[in-house]
Amino acid sequence: MQRIDFAKGNGLVPVIVQDYRSREVLMMAYMNREAWTKTQKTGKAHYYSRSRRGLWLKGEESGHYQEVKDILIDCDNDTLLLRVRQRGGGACHLGYRSCFFRKKAKRQWLAVAKRMFNPEEVYKTK
């Protein structure tokens, strides 16, 4: 099995996360080797949080877990694509299904999705 190239990104690989049915792109995150191992063992997406500098089980706080259906790798072995079943209202900490909820118009970014949940209710501790 060809190895994931963690070295190029100093221990991290970017991970694109996509809904396994609609193919909507939900978010982008990073994995280190530990997150990669945990994701495979549990079937739930784990990432490396660059801001918190540690392992991050997506949904740990919100309950919005991501069940991993498929994992794909790119031609350079340095980027992953996860197809997931997104639990709960969405992947975005602002309450949207996808972090990519704004589209470029002439002179502004326009929200093209509606909020699925109230982040203040979901993230109690922040």
Add this chain to the structure above:
Amino acid sequence: MQRIDFAKGNGLVPVIVQDYRSREVLMMAYMNREAWTKTQKTGKAHYYSRSRRGLWLKGEESGHYQEVKDILIDCDNDTLLLRVRQRGGGACHLGYRSCFFRKKAKRQWLAVAKRMFNPEEVYKTK
């Protein structure tokens, strides 16, 4: 218009590239400010090549241009999602439509797509 956060990635933002109709993820690349400006001016996807350290018009050599249909930005303003019409046989320099043509099986990455073009015929100069 909220600014793209180029600072966080030392001048570069990751760009996820998706087919505008099927929503298939085709590749991941990076843009600097110049690539961003050129993409908007021309409607064709331009990236920053980290290996060649310079502006890269996708399709310049292969003819497999990407016509930009929509541009979305994530909640942190540091990642872009391009929805494109992919010209030619595909986005991947190995001849596949998507760079993510291998899926994880038990102990190996299995190719789950077939080649769309012969890279030796398309990339003459390499």
